[in-house]
Amino acid sequence: MTNLKKTYLSISIIVIFMFSFSYMLVPLYDIFCEITGLNGKTNQEKIVGINEVNTDRFVTVKFTSTVAGSEPFNFNPMENEMIVEVGKIYTTSYILTNNTNSLKQITASPSVVPGRDAEYFKKIECFCFTQQQINGKETKELPLQFVIDEDLPLNTKTLILSYTMFNTTDQLGAK
Amino acid sequence: MSANIHDIHDQHHHTPSGLMRWITTTNHKDIGSLYLWFSLVMFFIGGFMALIIRAELFEPGLQLVIPGFFNQMTTMHALIMIFGAVMPAFVGLANWQIPIMIGAPDMALPRLNNWSFWILPFAFTMLLSTLFFDSGGPAAGWTLYPPLSLQGGNSMPFVILSIHLLGISSILGAINVIATILNMRAPGMTLMKMPIFIWTWLITAFLLIAAMPVLAGAITMLLTDRFFGTSFFTASGGGDPVMFQHIFWFFGHPEVYILILPAFGIVSTIIPAFSRKKLFGYDSMVYATASIALLSFIVWAHHMFTVGMPLAGEIFFMLTTMLIAVPTGVKVFNWVATMWKGSMTFETPMLFALAFIILFTIGGFSGLMLAMTPADFQYHDTYFVVAHFHYVLVPGAVFAIIAAVYYWLPKWTGKMYSESLGKLHFWLTTVFVNVTFFPMHFVGLAGMPRRIPDYPVQFADFNAIASVGAFGFGLSQILFVYILYNTLKKDVTADDKVWDGAEGLEWTLSSPPPYHSFEKAPRVE
Amino acid sequence: MKNYLYMLALALPAEIMADWEVNMPRGVTPTSEIAYDIHMLMFWITVVIGILVFGVMIYSIIYHRKSVGHQPAKFHESTKVEIIWTVIPFLILVVCAVPATKALIMMEDTSDAGITLKVTGYQWMWEYEYLEDGVNFFSKIDNESNRARRLNSGQNVNNVDNYLRNVDNVVVLPTDTKVRVLLTASDVIHAWWVPELGGKKDAIPGYVNELWINIKKPGVYRGACAELCGKDHGFMPIVVRAVPKMEYEKWVTLQKDNRVAETKGN
Numbered sequence: 001m002t003n004l005k006k007t008y009l010s011i012s013i014i015v016i017f018m019f020s021f022s023y024m025l026v027p028l029y030d031i032f033c034e035i036t037g038l039n040g041k042t043n044q045e046k047i048v049g050i051n052e053v054n055t056d057r058f059v060t061v062k063f064t065s066t067v068a069g070s071e072p073f074n075f076n077p078m079e080n081e082m083i084v085e086v087g088k089i090y091t092t093s094y095i096l097t098n099n100t101n102s103l104k105q106i107t108a109s110p111s112v113v114p115g116r117d118a119e120y121f122k123k124i125e126c127f128c129f130t131q132q133q134i135n136g137k138e139t140k141e142l143p144l145q146f147v148i149d150e151d152l153p154l155n156t157k158t159l160i161l162s163y164t165m166f167n168t169t170d171q172l173g174a175k
Numbered sequence: 176m177s178a179n180i181h182d183i184h185d186q187h188h189h190t191p192s193g194l195m196r197w198i199t200t201t202n203h204k205d206i207g208s209l210y211l212w213f214s215l216v217m218f219f220i221g222g223f224m225a226l227i228i229r230a231e232l233f234e235p236g237l238q239l240v241i242p243g244f245f246n247q248m249t250t251m252h253a254l255i256m257i258f259g260a261v262m263p264a265f266v267g268l269a270n271w272q273i274p275i276m277i278g279a280p281d282m283a284l285p286r287l288n289n290w291s292f293w294i295l296p297f298a299f300t301m302l303l304s305t306l307f308f309d310s311g312g313p314a315a316g317w318t319l320y321p322p323l324s325l326q327g328g329n330s331m332p333f334v335i336l337s338i339h340l341l342g343i344s345s346i347l348g349a350i351n352v353i354a355t356i357l358n359m360r361a362p363g364m365t366l367m368k369m370p371i372f373i374w375t376w377l378i379t380a381f382l383l384i385a386a387m388p389v390l391a392g393a394i395t396m397l398l399t400d401r402f403f404g405t406s407f408f409t410a411s412g413g414g415d416p417v418m419f420q421h422i423f424w425f426f427g428h429p430e431v432y433i434l435i436l437p438a439f440g441i442v443s444t445i446i447p448a449f450s451r452k453k454l455f456g457y458d459s460m461v462y463a464t465a466s467i468a469l470l471s472f473i474v475w476a477h478h479m480f481t482v483g484m485p486l487a488g489e490i491f492f493m494l495t496t497m498l499i500a501v502p503t504g505v506k507v508f509n510w511v512a513t514m515w516k517g518s519m520t521f522e523t524p525m526l527f528a529l530a531f532i533i534l535f536t537i538g539g540f541s542g543l544m545l546a547m548t549p550a551d552f553q554y555h556d557t558y559f560v561v562a563h564f565h566y567v568l569v570p571g572a573v574f575a576i577i578a579a580v581y582y583w584l585p586k587w588t589g590k591m592y593s594e595s596l597g598k599l600h601f602w603l604t605t606v607f608v609n610v611t612f613f614p615m616h617f618v619g620l621a622g623m624p625r626r627i628p629d630y631p632v633q634f635a636d637f638n639a640i641a642s643v644g645a646f647g648f649g650l651s652q653i654l655f656v657y658i659l660y661n662t663l664k665k666d667v668t669a670d671d672k673v674w675d676g677a678e679g680l681e682w683t684l685s686s687p688p689p690y691h692s693f694e695k696a697p698r699v700e
Numbered sequence: 701m702k703n704y705l706y707m708l709a710l711a712l713p714a715e716i717m718a719d720w721e722v723n724m725p726r727g728v729t730p731t732s733e734i735a736y737d738i739h740m741l742m743f744w745i746t747v748v749i750g751i752l753v754f755g756v757m758i759y760s761i762i763y764h765r766k767s768v769g770h771q772p773a774k775f776h777e778s779t780k781v782e783i784i785w786t787v788i789p790f791l792i793l794v795v796c797a798v799p800a801t802k803a804l805i806m807m808e809d810t811s812d813a814g815i816t817l818k819v820t821g822y823q824w825m826w827e828y829e830y831l832e833d834g835v836n837f838f839s840k841i842d843n844e845s846n847r848a849r850r851l852n853s854g855q856n857v858n859n860v861d862n863y864l865r866n867v868d869n870v871v872v873l874p875t876d877t878k879v880r881v882l883l884t885a886s887d888v889i890h891a892w893w894v895p896e897l898g899g900k901k902d903a904i905p906g907y908v909n910e911l912w913i914n915i916k917k918p919g920v921y922r923g924a925c926a927e928l929c930g931k932d933h934g935f936m937p938i939v940v941r942a943v944p945k946m947e948y949e950k951w952v953t954l955q956k957d958n959r960v961a962e963t964k965g966n
Binding site: 322540547624 | 723735736738742743746753754757760764765770772774775781782785793797800805850856858863865883891893899900902906907925926933934
Binding site for chain 1: 388392411
């Protein structure tokens with residue numbers, strides 16, 4: 001009988017552990033993404049204290065944008081392409097227009113291609129860090145400041161940064 | 176342990192009759208039968224949905240259903256067949272066979288056993304009722320990938336709750352299996368003397384308790400994403416839809432082996448019985464099963480090679496997946512070696528077991544092809560995949576279940592089924608299974624995606640053949656029901672040792688076995 | 701067997717002149733060719749293993765049966781044999797893994813692309829954007845197929861030209877150019893797949909995936925969405941027209957003239 005109880009108890013512990021494990025997978029997955037650049041995830045936090053360096057190495061950075069859910073926004077990069085020196089800080093921006101008449105809550109999610117180089121694309125200032133608001137019929141310039149890390153592998157000559165703009169007004173209401 | 180036996184004994188001095196007998200039963204045979212009948216009903220419900228799918232796909236153009244309903248059918252067909260037909264059938268076999276194969280009076284936790292069965296009808300009533308909602312049932316595929324599954328109508332919380340219930344039922348069943356096998360074996364039956372079916376079920380039970388809670392976690396996250404403002408899987412809140420796929424398949428791949436390991440156990444029991452020769456390589460069979468189970472936890476991402484993984488990930492998951500072919504190959508070779516220089520006869524269970532080996536191996540071959548990531552970029556989400564998993568699940572898992580029923584039915588009922596009808600059932604089933612699923616390899620390779628209600632005309636011919644096969648297969652199963660009915664109403668009694676080549680404790684009992692299978696534990700040498 | 705043939709005959713709608721395509725297309729890009737080669741390699745390996753294993757099995761079924769008076773042998777294990785049939789499959793797999801790994805490294809190398817095509821999946825159509833040339837447009841199923849596909853449309857779909865395989869706006873790509881395809885989606889996960897151009901990849905909302913194609917032969921190549929994306933998942937075809945570079949340049953100029961007014965997000 002004690003044997004049976006022991007079996008019973010240890011199995012229950014496994015069950016509870018595996019259920020918690022599924023939740024533990026969430027932070028583990030983020031760490032995994034950061035290491036491998038899965039999905040082209042880039043840093044979601046500000047990078048501070050970057051020192052500019054001269055490398056005399058130039059790469060092409062392309063910018064692109066998507067509006068999620070066919071929301072009535074116009075969302076485009078200011079420049080489609082920049083030739084940048086690795087290790088130097090650059091500033092550019094995206095332009096967002098709200099074509100509706102009402103205030104919208106928005107958020108943008110960045111993704112870098114090729115994914116394995118995402119970690120070298122460092123954002124110093126980015127509109128992707130926070131939720132933002134845009135008034136009806138307003139056009140906003142969303143600034144972006146970035147630096148390409150000097151450790152970028154030598155065979156990478158082009159990086160593409162993509163932003164997807166989400167309308168999160170409804171989600172906020174649900175909370 | 177003797178105290179426990181008395182416990183069980185006392186409960187049954189006054190057994191209620193009629194419906195209450197079945198509702199309150201804690202007897203392993205009653206519960207086993209309930210599971211098996213339930214599974215049969217679900218097999219027909221899921222099969223009916225498959226026939227709706229195949230009828231719509233008989234020719235190009237939409238003739239019968241709208242695309243939204245078609246998607247509900249594919250989703251429901253999968254959920255019903257996996258959780259309603261195949262898993263309960265194996266649990267039913269476990270309930271019937273484990274006590275009588277290890278020399279125990281009953282399962283270790285009889286009341287829990289009653290619970291784990293009676294959860295199922297409620298769960299499936301809830302799941303099936305969603306089809307009658309205005310917004311319809313779940314239509315995002317049984318894999319429930321977000322964001323699509325988050326778009327679903329009102330059915331979503333009901334589907335998730337019913338999957339939770341199914342998970343609880345499976346976990347309770349698995350706890351019972353483990354507790355019984357570890358604590359109630361007859362004296363002298365060491366682990367390495369256990370029948371191979373018991374071994375495969377023990378390992379399956381461990382897979383269940385490790386995998387089902389992960390599924391529960393994944394669908395709970397879906398639920399909170401939809402209703403409570405979390406964003407595990409929505410990019411707008413910093414989540415990632417691909418993460419769901421990782422968590423889901425972390426459950427999903429062990430689940431695949433939950434559906435096939437007991438089948439391996441059944442085939443490893445039947446082949447020696449009708450070859451009149453001991454199972455070849457018992458030890459390596461046990462080790463192969465265990466290594467398949469362990470590998471199943473590190474191969475999950477091969478279900479999602481196209482989500483855009485880092486190169487290292489693609490290579491890792493390709494190699495681990497290929498590795499599974501080694502222990503699986505060992506099993507097939509051992510079965511063939513068991514047959515080699517035996518003295519074979521071909522009764523219905525043996526026929527199904529032989530068909531299992533050939534057709535499951537074909538499914539294994541396409542699995543090996545799918546493991547090759549560069550080629551998988553082409554195969555992924557096509558009918559080639561549909562052909563693959565139906566080959567391992569229908570002539571794999573389902574054939575093993577049918578074989579087990581034919582093999583043990585005379586023991587359970589004390590009555591012998593009609594051998595000629597059984598053989599007819601076998602040939603009809605085997606021919607139609609191939610007519611149904613073999614052409615799917617061709618359309619898949621030629622470029623037909625899965626889960627589409629309509630297709631370009633170039634795929635018409637093979638789809639028509641597959642549809643005809645599906646109807647033939649479905650109708651052949653009515654014969655199976657007739658055979659069961661025909662057997663049960665017979666008066667002729669079967670021998671205690673039905674098959675002359677069969678070995679094991681169950682054949683030392685009377686047919687049908689007494690209410691408390693082994694009142695006195697037998698001694699195993 | 702007779703039954704089976706009868707069913708086969710019954711199942712052949714005579715009026716359909718379908719091509720009985722049974723294999724993966726070899727395709728017209730380096731990635732599709734390597735996928736095909738690995739597919740065929742694995743196919744033949746499994747055929748050989750299948751013939752050996754099933755051959756032994758069938759021999760045993762014929763000669764080791766009770767009805768021909770065969771007495772069962774007593775052996776039930778042999779460590780030597782078991783080690784052999786663990787090691788040999790393992791070695792075969794190692795042999796297969798080498799070309800597959802090489803192929804993967806080649807397939808994932810998107811560097812030095814000539815042009816970039818961004819593909820965005822919508823429920824249920826595609827948006828194409830040529831990043832360098834500033835051309836963008838939507839592409840959805842053509843009207844004729846779209847009418848015929850309705851439930852009980854009364855139209856015989858066999859009479860529709862390229863039923864479910866035709867779109868209103870065709871993607872035009874230059875041949876002999878490495879094209880980097882960026883994939884993303886607006887709502888749910890889609891997958892962009894043209895079999896003859898090589899493998900598919902998922903288009904995931906919020907994230908960008910990439911693959912590359914380099915079309916060797918001019919022609920029209922058709923594909924479809926390959927990830928369940930809702931009710932009209934089966935009705936979002938893809939058509940790619942590959943043309944020589946010069947012709948592509950002309951097409952781009954024409955598009956710029958025609959679609960100047962069209963802006964993104966409308």
